[in-house]
Amino acid sequence: MVAVLCLALGSAEAGYKYSNGIYISPTYIQGPIGGTRNTADNVSRVYVQIDATATWQQAFVWVQDASNNYKYCSTSNPQMVQAIANAPSDAFVYAYIDNYTCTRVSFVNGSNYEPKLP
Numbered sequence: 001m002v003a004v005l006c007l008a009l010g011s012a013e014a015g016y017k018y019s020n021g022i023y024i025s026p027t028y029i030q031g032p033i034g035g036t037r038n039t040a041d042n043v044s045r046v047y048v049q050i051d052a053t054a055t056w057q058q059a060f061v062w063v064q065d066a067s068n069n070y071k072y073c074s075t076s077n078p079q080m081v082q083a084i085a086n087a088p089s090d091a092f093v094y095a096y097i098d099n100y101t102c103t104r105v106s107f108v109n110g111s112n113y114e115p116k117l118p
Contacts, residue, residue: 022046022065027097029063029071034090037116041066048087059084061095061102073102080105090116 022031022044031046049060059081064070073095075081080102087093088109096104 022063024063024065024069024071028095029061029073029097030092030094031063032090032092033087034116039066043068046093048084048093050081050085057081059102061093061105063093063095071097073097073100075102075105077102083107 022036023029031044033046036044036046043064044066045062045064047062049062051058051060056076057078058074058076060072060074061084062070062072075084083105084102087107091107091109094104094106094108095102
């Protein structure tokens with residue numbers, strides 16, 4: 001009886017799932033690293049990058065959608081470079097932009113965001 005009831009009700013998924021994808025505007029970009037990696041297209045991407053030497057460092061945040069629209073920002077601000085360097089690998093990425101300079105970055109990681117699949 002219980003098995004029949006479970007089949008009749010369908011499968012259950014535990015927990016809230018956040019499914020917003022890549023968004024690009026003139027002053028703001030966002031996207032899920034894990035969720036974007038798992039898409040079927042081979043164009044979408046969300047990544048963070050650090051370039052550094054012994055005397056210089058620069059961080060980048062890049063978002064590109066399936067239609068090949070993209071936007072990025074960069075910063076050499078030490079606090080922001082450190083934040084970008086510590087971004088969780090499956091985070092949802094938010095970046096505010098002023099003339100291609102990152103003015104604020106945020107990385108959200110939680111059970112509601114899709115992890116990258118192997």
